[in-house]
Amino acid sequence: MILQSNNLVKKYMSKTAVNGITLDIEAGKVYALLGPNGSGKTTWMKMVAGLVKPTSGTITYKGISIGIESKSKIAYMSTEPFFYNYMTVKDVGKYYKDFFSDFDEKRYEELIERMELSMKDKAKSLSSGMAAKLKIAATMARKAELYMLDEPLNGIDIIARERIITTILEVTGEEATLIISSHLVDELEKIIDNAIFVKKGTIAMNGEAEELRLAHGKSIVELYKEVYA
Template sequence: MLLECNGLVKTYMSKRAVDNLSLNIERGRIYALLGPNGSGKTTFMKIAAGLVKPTSGSIAFCGNNIGVESKKKVAYMSTEPFFYNYMTVEDVGKYYQDFFEDFDMKRYDDLLEKMELSKKDHVKTLSSGLAAKLKLAATLARKSELYMLDEPLNGIDIIARDRVMTAILETIGNENSIIISSHLVDELEKVVDNAIFIKNGGVYLAGGAEELRATHKKSLVELYKEIYA
């Protein structure tokens, strides 16, 4: 098992952002982490990435506690911008190469070409769509065991989404897994192996995508509407 969570809780003052969340992430699969804003998706990802400590419960990566070693093998892409404005696209690659041993510069260059990004461009001049592509290229250029992408399609136009999804799909292998958080369920339905519906900080419904569709006789989009309407 790649990631195991049991009874995970994270509180901020009196609010429970994550509430008794239990789930397992296996290798070689793409997971859709679904739910509206405020449901707990981002907090869970930040806990798994080692950026936020849980209030209670347990979470383990490859059987070990989340910490320095797991951070070397987990690539997390947040919704917030995380590059300095003075950087060029080329600087971003060098920055990642300095920080992460698993960063592959050739893979980064290939992704930049697919995302139609120039190394000479400055971060501060990029449109929201190009900035989103840059974040994704830097994250996917790592040879990680777990990729967590928080709203990777935000700001990306419909025409470019297929190119982005193709880059994501090319990253998956038997030894790694991808968790994609998004409210664009129709885009994910075509590619994910598993779906996890988060509601009020906990897992409301989870399982293989085909199994969920067969059991409930509904698409993931229809299930999403039913659960959160």
């Protein structure tokens, strides 16, 4: 297992955002972290990324507790915008290069071109869809071992989604591990190896996508509707 989350809990005052999540993530697989807003997906990802400290429980990456070493191997894309208003698309690349030693400038340039962006574009003037593409390009330009994308398709039009997903898969390759958080289940069903359903801070259902389909006689989309109806 590349990543292990054991009985992970995160509380904010009286609210419990994550309530005892235990998960094993295998290397080289594509995971869908599914659930509506507020289910605990983002909080769990932020703990894995080392941005939020757990209230209790443990997370290990290759057997080592989350910290400086794991951060250099895990690329996380948040839902929040993380660019300064003055930045151009080119500046965003420089910003990332300063922070991450595994940032590949050439890959970034190629991704920006594939996302149909311009290096001269101002980050603050981009539409929500274009800003989403910029976040994906910046994150995927890192040569990480584990990529976590939180709602990467938000704001991206339905026609561009398939192309974006194809680009993400091509960039990560077969060796890297990918966790995509989303409520757009139909977009992910055809590309995932495993599905993790998060509900009210707990795991409602988890397993290999094909095994879940066979066991329940339903698609992942249908299971999503059943779990969250």
